[in-house]
Amino acid sequence: MSMGHEVRYRVRGGRQLRGTVFVQGAKNAVLPMIGVSLLAAKGRTVLRNVPIIEDVRRAVELAQAIGAKAELHEAERTLVIDASTLSSPVLPAEIASRFRGSFLFVPALLHRLGEAVIEGVGGCNLGSRNLDFHYNGFKRMGATVTEQVSGEEGSIHIKAGELRGGTLYLDTPSHTGTENLLMAAALGKGTTLIKNCALEPEVLDVIELLSRMGAKIKGGGTGFITVEGVDELTAVEHTVMPDRIDAGVFVMAAAITGGEISLVGASLEHLGVAADKLEQMGVEFAQHGAVLQVRRKRPLRPINVVTDEYPGFATDLQSPIMAVSCLADGPSYIYERIFDGRFKLADELTKMGADIDVDGNRAKVHGGASLRGAEVVAHDLRTGSALVLAGLAAQGETTITSAYYLDRGHAHIAERLSMLGADIEREVG
Ligand SMILES: CC(=O)N[C@H]1[C@@H](OP(=O)(O)OP(=O)(O)OC[C@H]2O[C@@H](n3ccc(=O)[nH]c3=O)[C@H](O)[C@@H]2O)O[C@H](CO)[C@@H](O)[C@@H]1O
Numbered sequence: 446m447s448m449g450h451e452v453r454y455r456v457r458g459g460r461q462l463r464g465t466v467f468v469q470g471a472k473n474a475v476l477p478m479i480g481v482s483l484l485a486a487k488g489r490t491v492l493r494n495v496p497i498i499e500d501v502r503r504a505v506e507l508a509q510a511i512g513a514k515a516e517l518h519e520a521e522r523t524l525v526i527d528a529s530t531l532s533s534p535v536l537p538a539e540i541a542s543r544f545r546g547s548f549l550f551v552p553a554l555l556h557r558l559g560e561a562v563i564e565g566v567g568g569c570n571l572g573s574r575n576l577d578f579h580y581n582g583f584k585r586m587g588a589t590v591t592e593q594v595s596g597e598e599g600s601i602h603i604k605a606g607e608l609r610g611g612t613l614y615l616d617t618p619s620h621t622g623t624e625n626l627l628m629a630a631a632l633g634k635g636t637t638l639i640k641n642c643a644l645e646p647e648v649l650d651v652i653e654l655l656s657r658m659g660a661k662i663k664g665g666g667t668g669f670i671t672v673e674g675v676d677e678l679t680a681v682e683h684t685v686m687p688d689r690i691d692a693g694v695f696v697m698a699a700a701i702t703g704g705e706i707s708l709v710g711a712s713l714e715h716l717g718v719a720a721d722k723l724e725q726m727g728v729e730f731a732q733h734g735a736v737l738q739v740r741r742k743r744p745l746r747p748i749n750v751v752t753d754e755y756p757g758f759a760t761d762l763q764s765p766i767m768a769v770s771c772l773a774d775g776p777s778y779i780y781e782r783i784f785d786g787r788f789k790l791a792d793e794l795t796k797m798g799a800d801i802d803v804d805g806n807r808a809k810v811h812g813g814a815s816l817r818g819a820e821v822v823a824h825d826l827r828t829g830s831a832l833v834l835a836g837l838a839a840q841g842e843t844t845i846t847s848a849y850y851l852d853r854g855h856a857h858i859a860e861r862l863s864m865l866g867a868d869i870e871r872e873v874g
């Protein structure tokens with residue numbers, strides 16, 4: 446990934462966090478919603494509570510590159526999109542390969558322009574990340590998918606005169622796969638049944654937006670979704686749900702420092718099994734309406750974590766909890782079931798004094814470590830947030846390099862942690 450400039454975070458550990466923090470809007474909801482807004486052939490979609498993160502900036506650039514008018518009003522956290530001018534089917538590599546959400550633009554290109562050319566798809570490198578469920582679904586709806594290779598460069602061309610409803614399935618409940626097939630079916634001809642859909646809260650938020658635009662969708666949250674295609678979708682205004690992964694990282698910041706914080710916009714329910722695991726470790730929760738209060742007073746206890754689709758333990762919180770479990774008073778066991786290469790963090794934590802054995806998709810964290818500051822690398826977004834957590838609990842200074850990844854998914858993380866009393870700075874250059 447070309448970054449242009451180097452982003453670093455410097456964290457000096459040892460402070461307990463206290464105070465109130467605002468949870469950002471959800472990255473994994475706003476990205477599909479930008480794809481959804483491109484389905485509206487006229488009008489302006491207004492998205493509120495948009496997280497000001499690098500992935501959103503890339504999505505805005507990509508929307509502009511294909512001819513939409515997209516304005517991100519950062520201070521207002523509002524994105525206004527007019528997709529009436531959509532004109533190019535090409536998702537150019539230099540933007541699209543910098544974030545995973547770029548692939549969520551494909552259904553709009555198919556519906557509006559009859560084709561999509563994918564020069565690259567990005568996202569965190571977590572091992573193999575296939576897209577076959579998406580392609581198979583588009584094909585079952587009548588699209589043709591061809592790969593073109595010229596020299597080192599390759600691109601994928603998808604064509605569809607029209608997308609027709611049918612029976613679709615996902616081998617496993619892919620998050621973006623469900624969203625892409627929903628968008629394809631929403632303006633498709635006839636009725637579509639999608640089996641084995643993702644149940645994540647972000648998918649339900651996307652269904653809510655689509656429904657308010659006029660889509661006919663039943664069964665969200667059940668694993669079987671039925672979509673009756675409509676001829677057009679109307680641009681509307683929608684507020685993006687809070688980011689449960691961002692919330693989880695702040696809960697863990699309180700947990701790893703032994704602090705007490707109030708999270709505005711966090712929901713215990715959305716944390717799923719992660720909330721129960723954190724409780725087992727010694728975190729105390731109290732939900733007061735939309736404010737979640739969190740504290741940790743007792744010593745951290747070890748845990749077993751198995752990542753799973755929602756409401757199971759979210760894979761995006763797996764790296765952060767590995768950092769927390771380094772300080773538990775015994776061995777923790779982590780089994781990563783969603784991705785086959787999501788343990789790059791272990792080597793970085795080892796540089797800070799942790800003791801972790803990795804065997805394939807299983808890790809044993811020995812616990813009882815006292816972490817010390819070191820120079821470490823954020824290999825991906827959640828490795829980055831986990832290293833910030835480790836830095837908050839370490840003695841001395843931790844420098845996290847390649848931290849562009851952290852900015853992909855967390856808005857103003859240094860400012861928000863500083864407001865809670867953390868000693869953290871972001872540096873560029
Ligand atoms: C932008 C976005 O929303 N990203 C999230 C989304 O990623 P993303 O939607 O890419 O993740 P998926 O749910 O699709 O992937 C889960 C697993 O299924 C496999 N798979 C997926 C699709 C496919 O066509 N074939 C296939 O084999 C993947 O290789 C992976 O092992 O869900 C992940 C799992 O909750 C999260 O970590 C990401 O933060």
Ligand SMILES: C=C(OP(=O)(O)O)C(=O)O
Nearest residue numbers: 545546568569761826827
């Ligand atoms: C894996 C992640 O994101 P993406 O799918 O956008 O790479 C993530 O949010 O941790």
